[in-house]
Amino acid sequence: MKKNSAKYADLSHIMDPQSIAIVGASDNPEKIGHVIMQNHIDLGYPGKIYPVNINETGTIMGRKAYKSMLEIKESIDLAIIAVPAQAVPSVLADCGKAHVKGAVVVSGGFAEIGETKLQEELVNISKKYSIPVIGPNCLGVMDPRSKVNTLFLPSFKIDKPKIGGVSFAAQSGAVASSVFDMISSQGFGLARFFSYGNAAVVDESDILNYLMNDKDTKVIVLYIEGAKRGADFIEVARKVTKVKPVVVIKGGITDAGAAAAHSHTAALAGSHEAYDAIFRQFGFTIAHDISELLDFAKVLDKDSQVTGNRIAIITNGGGTGVLATDALYGNGLVSAKLSKESERQLKKTMPPIVNVRLPLDMAGDADEKRFSDALRTVEVDPNVDAIMAIALFQTPGADSKVANMLVNYAADGKKPLVVVSMGGSYTMKQTAIMGAGGVPVYDSPGVAAKALAAMINYSRYKKGVLNV
Amino acid sequence: MKKNSAKYADLSHIMDPQSIAIVGASDNPEKIGHVIMQNHIDLGYPGKIYPVNINETGTIMGRKAYKSMLEIKESIDLAIIAVPAQAVPSVLADCGKAHVKGAVVVSGGFAEIGETKLQEELVNISKKYSIPVIGPNCLGVMDPRSKVNTLFLPSFKIDKPKIGGVSFAAQSGAVASSVFDMISSQGFGLARFFSYGNAAVVDESDILNYLMNDKDTKVIVLYIEGAKRGADFIEVARKVTKVKPVVVIKGGITDAGAAAAHSHTAALAGSHEAYDAIFRQFGFTIAHDISELLDFAKVLDKDSQVTGNRIAIITNGGGTGVLATDALYGNGLVSAKLSKESERQLKKTMPPIVNVRLPLDMAGDADEKRFSDALRTVEVDPNVDAIMAIALFQTPGADSKVANMLVNYAADGKKPLVVVSMGGSYTMKQTAIMGAGGVPVYDSPGVAAKALAAMINYSRYKKGVLNV
Numbered sequence: 001m002k003k004n005s006a007k008y009a010d011l012s013h014i015m016d017p018q019s020i021a022i023v024g025a026s027d028n029p030e031k032i033g034h035v036i037m038q039n040h041i042d043l044g045y046p047g048k049i050y051p052v053n054i055n056e057t058g059t060i061m062g063r064k065a066y067k068s069m070l071e072i073k074e075s076i077d078l079a080i081i082a083v084p085a086q087a088v089p090s091v092l093a094d095c096g097k098a099h100v101k102g103a104v105v106v107s108g109g110f111a112e113i114g115e116t117k118l119q120e121e122l123v124n125i126s127k128k129y130s131i132p133v134i135g136p137n138c139l140g141v142m143d144p145r146s147k148v149n150t151l152f153l154p155s156f157k158i159d160k161p162k163i164g165g166v167s168f169a170a171q172s173g174a175v176a177s178s179v180f181d182m183i184s185s186q187g188f189g190l191a192r193f194f195s196y197g198n199a200a201v202v203d204e205s206d207i208l209n210y211l212m213n214d215k216d217t218k219v220i221v222l223y224i225e226g227a228k229r230g231a232d233f234i235e236v237a238r239k240v241t242k243v244k245p246v247v248v249i250k251g252g253i254t255d256a257g258a259a260a261a262h263s264h265t266a267a268l269a270g271s272h273e274a275y276d277a278i279f280r281q282f283g284f285t286i287a288h289d290i291s292e293l294l295d296f297a298k299v300l301d302k303d304s305q306v307t308g309n310r311i312a313i314i315t316n317g318g319g320t321g322v323l324a325t326d327a328l329y330g331n332g333l334v335s336a337k338l339s340k341e342s343e344r345q346l347k348k349t350m351p352p353i354v355n356v357r358l359p360l361d362m363a364g365d366a367d368e369k370r371f372s373d374a375l376r377t378v379e380v381d382p383n384v385d386a387i388m389a390i391a392l393f394q395t396p397g398a399d400s401k402v403a404n405m406l407v408n409y410a411a412d413g414k415k416p417l418v419v420v421s422m423g424g425s426y427t428m429k430q431t432a433i434m435g436a437g438g439v440p441v442y443d444s445p446g447v448a449a450k451a452l453a454a455m456i457n458y459s460r461y462k463k464g465v466l467n468v
Numbered sequence: 469m470k471k472n473s474a475k476y477a478d479l480s481h482i483m484d485p486q487s488i489a490i491v492g493a494s495d496n497p498e499k500i501g502h503v504i505m506q507n508h509i510d511l512g513y514p515g516k517i518y519p520v521n522i523n524e525t526g527t528i529m530g531r532k533a534y535k536s537m538l539e540i541k542e543s544i545d546l547a548i549i550a551v552p553a554q555a556v557p558s559v560l561a562d563c564g565k566a567h568v569k570g571a572v573v574v575s576g577g578f579a580e581i582g583e584t585k586l587q588e589e590l591v592n593i594s595k596k597y598s599i600p601v602i603g604p605n606c607l608g609v610m611d612p613r614s615k616v617n618t619l620f621l622p623s624f625k626i627d628k629p630k631i632g633g634v635s636f637a638a639q640s641g642a643v644a645s646s647v648f649d650m651i652s653s654q655g656f657g658l659a660r661f662f663s664y665g666n667a668a669v670v671d672e673s674d675i676l677n678y679l680m681n682d683k684d685t686k687v688i689v690l691y692i693e694g695a696k697r698g699a700d701f702i703e704v705a706r707k708v709t710k711v712k713p714v715v716v717i718k719g720g721i722t723d724a725g726a727a728a729a730h731s732h733t734a735a736l737a738g739s740h741e742a743y744d745a746i747f748r749q750f751g752f753t754i755a756h757d758i759s760e761l762l763d764f765a766k767v768l769d770k771d772s773q774v775t776g777n778r779i780a781i782i783t784n785g786g787g788t789g790v791l792a793t794d795a796l797y798g799n800g801l802v803s804a805k806l807s808k809e810s811e812r813q814l815k816k817t818m819p820p821i822v823n824v825r826l827p828l829d830m831a832g833d834a835d836e837k838r839f840s841d842a843l844r845t846v847e848v849d850p851n852v853d854a855i856m857a858i859a860l861f862q863t864p865g866a867d868s869k870v871a872n873m874l875v876n877y878a879a880d881g882k883k884p885l886v887v888v889s890m891g892g893s894y895t896m897k898q899t900a901i902m903g904a905g906g907v908p909v910y911d912s913p914g915v916a917a918k919a920l921a922a923m924i925n926y927s928r929y930k931k932g933v934l935n936v
Contacts, residue, residue: 153864156894158894159892170787171787172785172787172790173785173787174787175787175791176787178785178788178860181891184892185891185892185896225787251787253794254798256794256796256802257790257794260786260793260803263786289913289915290788290791290890290912291890291911291912315642316642318642319640319641319642319693320642320758322640322719322728323717323719323725323757325725326719326720326721327757328724329724334724335724335728353581355731357731364642392642393625394621394622394646394648395621395642396621422650422759424650424653427625427649428653446758446760
């Protein structure tokens with residue numbers, strides 16, 4: 001573990017365990033240990049699950065029950081601990097004696113309510129036995145590939161994520177569960193999920209280091225109130241963005257926010273300016289609102305590598321083209337100028353009333369073919385770096401064929417694409433098709449422009465080009 | 469009409485007509501005239517409808533057909549004209565001879581494609597007969613009270629609004645139809661809706677003047693690319709915000725955006741700085757993205773009259789309280805300090821682990837009662853001007869009882885309330901309950917804070933208090 005050996009904790013046995021013990025497992029569905037055990041059964045976790053409960057003999061949820069970790073004769077990778085705070089140290093010590101390779105302590109009742117001694121005890125046991133511990137006071141971890149899932153939330157209240165490339169970490173369980181739910185409902189694919197609570201042992205530096213080296217993680221999304229280990233955090237922060245993008249939102253950037261953060265997780269939020277400087281210097285993508293975390297992640301997920309800022313807007317509504325053009329310039333981007341060849345091509349494929357210049361207003365009757373013709377022309381134009389397509393589904397020509405065509409383009413198109421889709425229930429169905437199909441889709445031109453700028457700025461950082 | 473008599477056109481016969489003629493009505497469902505006639509039948513328009521089509525004898529959609537306006541012997545308030553552009557002038561002249569009191573020309577094919585002569589002809593006939601004309605080249609008007617509805621969009625693609633206090637006007641049909649759809653799906657109540665296209669006769673100044681005097685309109689929402697009559701626009705702009713709030717988004721605020729606007733509606737976008745100065749001086753609420761139009765409208769709809777900026781944040785998730793606090797200060801607001809009396813009261817009603825300070829983190833198991841107890845305490849605290857409640861519905865305690873309690877509070881609470889609700893499908897159901905129940909609900913703390921600031925700044929303008 002980090003304090004004794006390597007600087008960053010090894011989280012591989014927590015995120016991809018061959019066997020799990022659930023301490024506090026119970027037949028009582030009101031108990032957190034029951035919910036966590038049910039999670040693993042529901043997901044079809046393929047390894048062995050050992051229910052542990054000091055008060056149980058016989059079986060728990062149909063499986064042989066163990067009174068203590070020490071009763072289990074087989075090797076255990078991960079112990080999930082959901083027992084009252086006072087009992088956690090002795091359970092963790094048993095885990096150490098049983099050579100467990102990692103633990104998640106979901107129980108609350110430690111430093112967050114002033115029980116710092118109890119938390120110190122937990123930390124000391126973790127050090128003694130070299131067990132990396134997530135928590136305490138957290139929702140824990142979720143991994144849709146290994147099917148580990150300690151999130152003890154009512155399952156009908158939270159959407160299920162599909163497998164993908166976005167990893168998310170937050171101390172705050174509230175932020176974490178909301179973002180988890182949004183990731184799932186917006187059709188994102190999830191790689192790893194961490195709600196790490198008090199960060200008594202494993203902290204943001206460990207997690208960032210783990211995610212940097214994780215081949216399934218394409219984009220890292222982070223909510224932090226403060227870094228526990230400044231120097232180690234800076235070291236990994238410097239390295240990680242050379243490998244993959246990190247979207248970050250910092251809580252406590254104002255004095256009052258920092259005071260709230262201190263009261264919340266006892267985090268010392270640190271100087272906003274210092275964090276801001278670190279994030280900017282190391283090419284982090286800074287979000288200023290929770291919604292921006294995913295707005296940025298979904299376009300960074302594409303690894304576009306585009307460093308130019310000339311955007312081709314194509315739209316089936318003129319007014320939105322005007323607003324989108326304004327939004328480009330407000331975000332350091334420009335409206336591309338079509339090549340003569342593109343103009344010639346568009347004159348062939350667009351109806352005569354369409355003015356073949358950017359933003360391209362394809363008129364209110366634009367259908368799948370017209371959208372496709374426009375896309376296929378601008379994607380090969382050397383004057384165009386990326387594309388913003390605005391599809392207004394209230395119009396007669398725009399329907400799920402347009403949505404599916406945009407999904408296909410996003411998979412094999414030559415230039416990065418973002419889509420704007422805004423409206424009511426019919427439109428939301430098309431948005432869902434596109435979101436699930438991997439299209440970065442937004443509900444306003446302003447947010448789409450902001451996301452494009454974030455994408456381009458990260459590519460520039462990675463390639464050493466000066467940012468706009 | 470304005471050029472001959474009053475400065476601003478009288479739109480009352482267009483928005484609340486006792487009888488309607490639909491020129492271009494047809495049994496063919498592909499025809500715009502058919503769609504518009506069906507709209508009125510579907511809504512149950514209570515007045516008389518006269519279908520007019522030069523090629524029809526007998527009946528159209530089961531009603532007696534007229535070959536021309538001049539054949540109708542009864543008095544007609546509103547003529548809706550959906551015939552080819554070249555035929556519009558003679559139809560409008562017939563309307564004049566028939567003493568029609570207003571017209572909507574949905575047909576395109578005028579100045580927007582360079583047919584300026586044809587548009588001039590339309591303007592001259594309108595002047596000659598003093599008929600206020602909306603359009604040409606527009607979706608027209610919708611009024612859920614009078615049940616006028618010229619919007620010829622596929623009805624399954626667009627949600628239906630309920631009756632309420634928000635009026636919207638845009639030249640752009642694309643912006644108009646998207647916003648119409650969003651207004652409906654977000655549970656807003658609509659007062660009047662205008663998509664006024666080329667603004668050949670009736671323009672933004674006329675519409676603003678009409679909405680200022682319209683008793684059913686509580687908030688005006690405006691998308692403009694440029695005002696046709698500068699001095700008249702300034703005159704009405706100066707007056708309107710003394711009466712009711714106006715949320716505006718200006719298209720063409722950058723040079724490239726202005727060029728796009730010129731190409732779009734031949735609008736001379738004018739200097740951004742000049743418009744910005746007018747809007748600021750006269751207390752308009754400026755939106756910077758389409759989504760902000762409704763974000764601001766839904767809180768301005770409440771007419772809170774609150775000029776103080778001390779906000780009480782109550783939340784069932786600590787991390788979101790931190791981010792919301794940051795967002796307050798980023799928008800010129802502050803986190804309120806509770807009175808001693810409030811602290812005493814909260815110590816009685818909150819569980820011991822809750823720290824009774826703002827932002828108030830009520831813990832993850834907060835239920836309807838705890839939310840209600842907190843609201844009822846802070847609403848009477850003299851140190852609190854307005855409230856932001858963050859309800860994370862992923863948690864065990866938060867459910868539709870919380871959503872319905874917030875609806876009840878919004879109806880009779882003593883302090884203005886905004887709500888933050890963010891997540892997936894279960895959360896969206898709660899958001900829909902609150903939106904339909906008149907709660908200003910947002911999907912991120914940053915947007916909620918921005919909306920509160922807009923509300924307070926408008927109240928300050930109206931009461932002559934210096935803005936933050």
